[in-house]
Amino acid sequence: AQSVTQPDIHITVSEGASLELRCNYSYGATPYLFWYVQSPGQGLQLLLKYFSGDTLVQGIKGFEAEFKRSQSSFNLRKPSVHWSDAAEYFCAVAPNYGQNFVFGPGTRLSVLP
Amino acid sequence: EAGVTQFPSHSVIEKGQTVTLRCDPISGHDNLYWYRRVMGKEIKFLLHFVKESKQDESGMPNNRFLAERTGGTYSTLKVQPAELEDSGVYFCASSRRRWEGDNTGELFFGEGSRLTVL
Numbered sequence: 001a002q003s004v005t006q007p008d009i010h011i012t013v014s015e016g017a018s019l020e021l022r023c024n025y026s027y028g029a030t031p032y033l034f035w036y037v038q039s040p041g042q043g044l045q046l047l048l049k050y051f052s053g054d055t056l057v058q059g060i061k062g063f064e065a066e067f068k069r070s071q072s073s074f075n076l077r078k079p080s081v082h083w084s085d086a087a088e089y090f091c092a093v094a095p096n097y098g099q100n101f102v103f104g105p106g107t108r109l110s111v112l113p
Numbered sequence: 114e115a116g117v118t119q120f121p122s123h124s125v126i127e128k129g130q131t132v133t134l135r136c137d138p139i140s141g142h143d144n145l146y147w148y149r150r151v152m153g154k155e156i157k158f159l160l161h162f163v164k165e166s167k168q169d170e171s172g173m174p175n176n177r178f179l180a181e182r183t184g185g186t187y188s189t190l191k192v193q194p195a196e197l198e199d200s201g202v203y204f205c206a207s208s209r210r211r212w213e214g215d216n217t218g219e220l221f222f223g224e225g226s227r228l229t230v231l
Binding site for chain 2: 032043092099101102104105
């Protein structure tokens with residue numbers, strides 16, 4: 001069965017610091033990969049996605065993620081965090097187009113002023 | 114275009130009562146999904162519609178849950194009778210068909226319906 005792990009339940013960083021959120025998945029082939037963010041009181045918003053091609057993908061709000069096949073990872077990064085980035089971040093995979101997503105448990109990000 | 118809309122945003126009911134959640138997907142999206150997040154745990158898949166047909170309902174927890182999508186437009190998820198463990202946030206999502214210019218299967222999510230069962 002597919003699984004997605006996000007090892008960090010809660011991360012706290014200072015505003016302006018760099019950020020890396022980890023995501024590892026367990027699946028035989030390369031799945032479709034996604035990062036979503038949920039801000040307080042909001043729905044899930046897509047940050048970025050990968051299914052083929054360049055392994056470094058750019059997303060909205062200055063986020064990027066790198067797919068590493070050898071490590072089955074899809075880590076999310078941002079060079080300088082803003083206070084508005086405080087939210088919960090979810091990594092998700094789908095084995096194929098249109099199939100249901102498997103979500104990781106989420107990482108809650110707190111940003112110190 | 115309007116996004117995925119869900120109603121109600123929050124529902125508080127007593128154990129044994131019935132609740133119906135509604136989802137309006139983005140217009141033209143044939144794929145509609147229901148997910149839920151219970152007590153801060155993972156977001157779990159419930160079921161997937163393609164138009165009005167249930168493509169995959171393997172995530173439905175038990176027969177107290179009934180999902181419908183009459184006419185292939187909006188969908189409802191009914192919980193009857195509700196139990197305490199049903200409390201959580203129920204998300205609806207929709208996506209395009211593959212040949213409509215999107216090849217990543219991105220899901221567009223609503224803001225969720227929070228269900229509290231007392």
